Amino acid sequence: MSDLGYKVVVGLEIHVQLCTKSKMFCGCAVEFGAAPNSKVCPVCLGMPGVLPVMNKQAIEYAVLTAFALNCKVAEFTKWDRKSYYYPDLPKNYQISQYDLPLGAEGFIEIQLGQGTSKKIRIRRVHLEEDAGKNLHTAGNYSQVDLNRTGTPLLEIVTEPDMNSPAEVRVLAIELQRIVRYLGVSEADMQKGHMRFEPNVNLAVTRGGTEYKTPIVEVKNLNSFRALEKSIEYEIGRQLDEFLETGRLMEMGNKSTRGWDDVQEVTVLQREKEEAHDYRYFPDPDLVPVTFNQNWLNDIKSHLCEQPLKKQMRYVREYKLSDYDAGVLTAERSRAEFFEEAVREGGDPKRICNIITQDLLKLANEKGCGVAELGVPAKEVANLAQMVVMGDISASSSTLVIEEMVETQQPSQLIVEEHDLIQKSDAGELEQIVDLVLAENPKAIEDVTSDGKKSKKARGFLLGQVMQKTKGQANPKVVSEILDRKLR
């Protein structure tokens, strides 16, 4: 069976919690970690007689996201009720969108290796209300916390276009970066703002024939790691199962599995896809939503440059490495800070170094973003220019940055106070070089010899000049003088 091969096929359902102030259909605050059942009202509790009222902000966020995912945005959409009984769903139906999702037929571009990218098609994007949480605490009862009930939730469904666990992970991270850029979700995995449900199966080839294994849906994954690991596990499991039983994909034999984070295995939840009948029908309590073109255009105008586009542009325009461009574009505020500094006239590469090496370290220490350190982008640009012009050394620039974060003083002042200006005056430096040369005839001899010895002696002479100038000599200028004198 040496001709056995397989391709993994994955489609992804992603739920993204939108960061609106209030819930999808009532005025309750969206807040994580509040005391159980403290962020509720008659509407989200599904009391008799209550009616939902649509949150306009949620619609705006959803449409903006649909645009960012290159979707066609419907001009007419509506709300449907999806019926099922569960204790965390007070009305026993969820207000969702069935046959007319707000966005459809889009794509996300993801970066694979250096310079290569892939388009993952988006089947649909729709808005719905989140359910509450069932808490299975000790004892023979469960508790229900309805704080989350009614939180606006964006469901994004991709086509089965991903062919490796790594691709799925990259897509998930890219999506996180996108929604954060748009400011529509905090996308904090720990708070369950993003939840994934991959649909996984294999196309196994044997003896020139292709066999498709039954589709497995892995439920409710809330970390990138679990997402990747569970698919990796499924590949092995499905291949083994295929070799053992030869079971193939057919109508109705999709099964559902959960992810055991400790054992790192998927666990069967439902063998066959139960004939789930959600009895969708249009919610008579809500009027259909029509978007006029002006409004849509207005939303569209809020679109920012997509993070991956930005990243690729940095590489192209500023000749940054892909890695650095990725670090700069990981957060929108960081990228914007970088761009502002560039606009202020700084050298992009030098600014990138200051941000990725100095500012990022300080920001991480303080637990904030680069832009929130209190250092104006203009100052970063100034500093970068000082380094480029040779006014200060690269190592001094780190000192200046630290001082700026500490004292919020302008860079110029710090440089002057600490006397960090490099000596670049050729005449002045020439005198010092002469002095050093006079003091070290042995080194001059070594320089004129060949190979290693020469290099070492040259370095020694440069070091002597630096020492005499307390490190303030511009090494570039000193080097030139040495070159000239020793020629």
Added chain:
Amino acid sequence: MVVEELSAKQLCDKIIAREISSVEVIKAIFKRIERFDSIIGAYISTFEEQALTKAQEIDEKIADGRSVGKLAGVPIAIKDNMCATFGSTTCASKILANFQAPYNATVVEKLLAADAVLIGKANMDEFAMGSSTETSALKKTVNPWDNSRVPGGSSGGAAAAVAAGLCFAALGSDTGGSIRQPASFCGVVGLKPTYGRVSRYGLVAYGSSLDQIGPITQNVSDCALMLNVIVGHDPADSTSVDERTAPVCDYLGQLDETVKNLKIAIVPQFNAGADQKVRDSLDEAIAIYKNLGVQIVEVEMPHLNYAIAAYYVIATAEASSNLARYDGVHYGHRTQSPQDYVEVYSKSREEGFGKEVKRRIMLGTYALSSGYYDAYYLKALKVRNLIRGDFTKVFETCDCIMMPVAPTTAFKIGEKINDPLTMYLSDIYTIAANLAGVPAISIPCGFDDRNLPIGLQILAPAFEEHKLMRIARMFESKTDWHKKKPPILE
């Protein structure tokens, strides 16, 4: 002064003029409730203490010369499917028998703001599902004109209370005729406003796309007065209509202006199914309008014959979803010692809901099921559109349509309760207005041989309640039917 002979409007005027105190009125009405409600059974709960407190406040306001609302001191009953923070809101169901609403319905807020005194919650068919108030799990209500007969339904308690003088006006809700039919059976006025005219916020939903709250009153003027108080856009109800597209009017102010060049449509073929006496009364009513120089036009509305079928699909489909929340988990009746969480649902619902409610939940669930949706629900929606079209066409040339409210007068208690299809047919004339969303009123227009009241139904284009009530008032001002009181009052 005999308080109970006054209309709501007259009573309010006298209270404001300090000819009578609000407290006296409340005491008198509760005396009457005590005397008669053991026979009528109109109320599920009453609030004498709160009513007296409110009445006292109103009297003080008036004594201090402060301004008071349009319904100052008027004792009002509301159907027990409207949420109020005082008392319970039961929907006449065991599943909500002890349910205390944590908020007031918008109409309740509006009544309170108008200084009305809410005296009690009226009996009804369970979750407004029925045409006789017999499906109430909590109470039996009889017709004040004949205690062996039903008051109609589902707002039977409210209509009986108005007819028997156990309140001065009431609010009912109408999904397929639930205001108009009991108003007709009890000889009072009942209005179902245009869908979207009155906020549904706080009305426990039955068929959300059909439900509408409206007044049940002694006469058309009181009806206009009540409507003035409860109409208007409500930001809490997305289906309530924007007043910029459908302005509200002072319905009382222009009530006595006759409608010039009035053109009334009648649908002779459709009326054939009604009892002879009902048809005779309709003819007599039309004759009165004719005498006023009104033009009568015979029209065809071919799709009305399908109204009942479409209604019982749409209403039950919506109901099956609306009533899903009564599951014993969060509030309401919960079964004792369930084996697992599925039993919390199944047993709580089995024990909590009555037969008719279960029947409609099952009908609706079936209609929405995959594989049947297109054949039932979708088709019913198409029929609904055709019926709307019938109305649009008639209203292109006519101001209103007149037809019976119900094919019969009040029937015997127990007569139809075990024959749901016959019971459903008693809604044949009222359902179309709900499907089309148009306003319709029932006003007294005669009595049958057993001295049971007969109602005249008038239907008007959407948001033309002002015209509808003026047309009704034209009839009322020429007749005395609305002044007749049930024998119980003597």
